[in-house]
Amino acid sequence: MDALSLLLNRHSCGRLTTPAPSGEVLDNILKAGLRAPDHGTLTPWQFILFEGEGRERLGALLADAARARGEDDESIKKCSEAPLRAPLVVAVATRYQAHPKVPRLEQELSAGCALMAMQMAAQAQGFNGIWRSGWFIFDEVISQGLGLAPDDQLVGFLYLGTPMLEARKLRKLRELPVADFVRRF
Numbered sequence: 001m002d003a004l005s006l007l008l009n010r011h012s013c014g015r016l017t018t019p020a021p022s023g024e025v026l027d028n029i030l031k032a033g034l035r036a037p038d039h040g041t042l043t044p045w046q047f048i049l050f051e052g053e054g055r056e057r058l059g060a061l062l063a064d065a066a067r068a069r070g071e072d073d074e075s076i077k078k079c080s081e082a083p084l085r086a087p088l089v090v091a092v093a094t095r096y097q098a099h100p101k102v103p104r105l106e107q108e109l110s111a112g113c114a115l116m117a118m119q120m121a122a123q124a125q126g127f128n129g130i131w132r133s134g135w136f137i138f139d140e141v142i143s144q145g146l147g148l149a150p151d152d153q154l155v156g157f158l159y160l161g162t163p164m165l166e167a168r169k170l171r172k173l174r175e176l177p178v179a180d181f182v183r184r185f
Contacts, residue, residue, distance in 0.1 A: 020051065025125050032121035033045065063080035065139045095152055122160050130159050137154035
């Protein structure tokens with residue numbers, strides 16, 4: 001698949017199974033993340049991988065955060081099981097650095113670009129995934145549990161794996177008319 005086709009047909013896939021990307025394929029995914037725009041060459045990203053039992057530890061952390069928020073038992077259980085929906089989960093966060101020309105927002109956007117680049121690299125190699133965020137990325141219990149510095153910001157969790165057979169039957173991508181989103185000045 002050429003690069004333009006990949007970009008024009010980008011889609012998330014939440015129904016994932018084994019195998020997960022590994023070896024050279026996983027290295028390519030991580031290297032794609034490292035190619036994100038990087039004003040000031042600050043490399044403002046960090047990637048935390050959760051495989052095997054690591055996904056269960058992440059689930060326990062998400063459940064602890066849900067419990068601390070006062071969520072009900074059903075929500076807590078759902079949080080504990082969330083990372084098990086894919087064989088590999090990658091947490092992506094900024095590694096914020098104070099800089100006179102590169103504000104916090106730009107560094108967070110760079111980390112977001114890294115996450116999308118990794119998803120695209122996975123899709124280009126026959127895998128796929130979904131970017132998940134929600135309240136998790138703003139939760140202090142989760143940030144501390146992941147060992148993030150106080151100024152760092154989670155931008156999301158990239159769930160990666162092999163699309164399940166029924167997920168491979170891609171529903172028709174919605175067509176967005178370019179003119180609805182563009183104006184000339």
